[in-house]
Amino acid sequence: MKTPVQFQLNGEEVAAFADGGANLLDLLREAIGDLSVKGGCWQGTCGTCTVLIDGAPRLACVTLAESCGGKSIETVAGLRRGADLHPLQTAFMERFAAQCGYCTPGMLMAAKALLDRNPNPTRENVVDAICGNICRCTGYEPIIAAILDAAGAGRRRA
Amino acid sequence: MTVTVKTFDRLTDAAAALSAERGARFLAGGTLVMRAINEADPTITTLVRSTDPSFLRVAVSAGRIELGAGATMAAVLADRELAFLHPVARAIGGPAVREAATVGGNLFAPSPYGDFAAALLALDASVTLADGYGQRELPLEELLGRRERGVSLVASVAFRRPATEAFRFAKVSRVHPKGVSVLSIAAQLPIASGRVSGARIAYGAMSRTPVRAKAAERALEGHALDTAAIGPALAVAADGTSPADDAIASAWWRREILPVHLRRLLLGAGQG
Numbered sequence: 001m002k003t004p005v006q007f008q009l010n011g012e013e014v015a016a017f018a019d020g021g022a023n024l025l026d027l028l029r030e031a032i033g034d035l036s037v038k039g040g041c042w043q044g045t046c047g048t049c050t051v052l053i054d055g056a057p058r059l060a061c062v063t064l065a066e067s068c069g070g071k072s073i074e075t076v077a078g079l080r081r082g083a084d085l086h087p088l089q090t091a092f093m094e095r096f097a098a099q100c101g102y103c104t105p106g107m108l109m110a111a112k113a114l115l116d117r118n119p120n121p122t123r124e125n126v127v128d129a130i131c132g133n134i135c136r137c138t139g140y141e142p143i144i145a146a147i148l149d150a151a152g153a154g155r156r157r158a
Numbered sequence: 159m160t161v162t163v164k165t166f167d168r169l170t171d172a173a174a175a176l177s178a179e180r181g182a183r184f185l186a187g188g189t190l191v192m193r194a195i196n197e198a199d200p201t202i203t204t205l206v207r208s209t210d211p212s213f214l215r216v217a218v219s220a221g222r223i224e225l226g227a228g229a230t231m232a233a234v235l236a237d238r239e240l241a242f243l244h245p246v247a248r249a250i251g252g253p254a255v256r257e258a259a260t261v262g263g264n265l266f267a268p269s270p271y272g273d274f275a276a277a278l279l280a281l282d283a284s285v286t287l288a289d290g291y292g293q294r295e296l297p298l299e300e301l302l303g304r305r306e307r308g309v310s311l312v313a314s315v316a317f318r319r320p321a322t323e324a325f326r327f328a329k330v331s332r333v334h335p336k337g338v339s340v341l342s343i344a345a346q347l348p349i350a351s352g353r354v355s356g357a358r359i360a361y362g363a364m365s366r367t368p369v370r371a372k373a374a375e376r377a378l379e380g381h382a383l384d385t386a387a388i389g390p391a392l393a394v395a396a397d398g399t400s401p402a403d404d405a406i407a408s409a410w411w412r413r414e415i416l417p418v419h420l421r422r423l424l425l426g427a428g429q430g
Contacts, residue, residue: 001162021161021195021205042196044189050254056232057254062192064185064205066163113253131336132252 010078025060036077047133099137174290227262276362280344
């Protein structure tokens with residue numbers, strides 16, 4: 001049985017029909033067409049499907065799609081504003097924080113969740129924020145540096 | 159795989175629906191059940207949910223703490239009154255998992271998961287079960303002993319606030335800062351006149367469910383927490399445990415390192 005689900009996706013109202021028991025990741029990719037969200041493990045382990053639901057980081061693969069009705073969901077597709085990249089995206093490029101890139105959408109959203117709540121994170125805060133996101137390429141250091149750079153850029157803008 | 163999803167305003171109605179159907183499974187945070195759904199677990203035909211506000215409630219008073227079973231690790235971390243539990247909640251996955259993982263779900267997490275349940279066992283928690291007829295309370299230890307045979311829906315968990323500095327927790331994992339437990343240890347060590355009185359120690363990942371270290375508790379009773387006095391407790395630290403060989407560690411390794419980490423925990427408590 002399919003259930004209608006309506007929510008805000010990156011600021012815009014969207015609606016789709018979810019199969020019973022469908023997860024948010026599959027709904028976003030297959031029914032709504034937001035392919036910026038990546039699926040890695042479908043077990044809640046790798047973190048690459050991290051999205052923000054009402055501002056909090058959540059793993060889309062273990063989130064029941066129909067529980068998201070009326071919520072505000074942010075994915076990496078909503079980060080840039082027109083031609084302007086989000087400071088996190090710029091910092092990831094400048095720090096070479098993406099190699100294969102598969103973990104990057106989840107890393108960016110986990111980092112955004114951190115900076116939205118704590119614009120002045122310590123290195124320890126950053127490590128904790130991305131500790132549920134697995135990267136097998138970078139060794140994490142460029143990612144940590146990029147997030148700290150983005151926080152610094154935010155401070156300079158303020 | 160498609161399943162039926164049933165959502166109820168009242169927890170007791172959800173509990174009734176859960177007990178009415180063999181293939182029904184309760185869905186709270188989803189970190190365990192949605193994983194099973196994604197793996198097309200054929201034993202699950204229906205997901206039961208509840209939007210009952212009491213399921214999420216965190217009630218803290220001077221002497222007693224009650225956590226709705228749907229309270230998340232993030233909710234625990236957001237409550238300053240629960241600061242003694244913050245190291246435990248912080249040990250449960252990364253931020254995204256902590257936003258979803260619930261107190262009640264952790265009671266059913268298969269070993270080597272379930273670190274929060276080990277902490278609650280050390281705190282001598284009781285659980286309130288809901289069924290179609292109402293609610294009843296039983297010790298967490300009893301629930302853990304029969305959880306694999308199926309139990310009613312857990313509505314909440316309650317325990318007495320431990321004395322300041324009496325509660326200690328340690329999680330041992332191979333991956334830092336976050337990894338699955340090689341083992342975890344939670345201990346409530348009340349001190350009276352410089353000696354342990356009424357110790358409760360619980361292990362995670364040292365058995366099929368979180369388990370009490372009753373031999374070590376007895377050995378500590380009436381003794382100071384110093385290097386010489388804790389020796390007998392360390393000698394029996396692994397009594398009553400039956401750890402598993404898994405991808406994280408062998409059973410042998412878990413037994414070998416248990417006294418080392420228990421020693422550190424006990425001596426740390428003595429300094430606190």
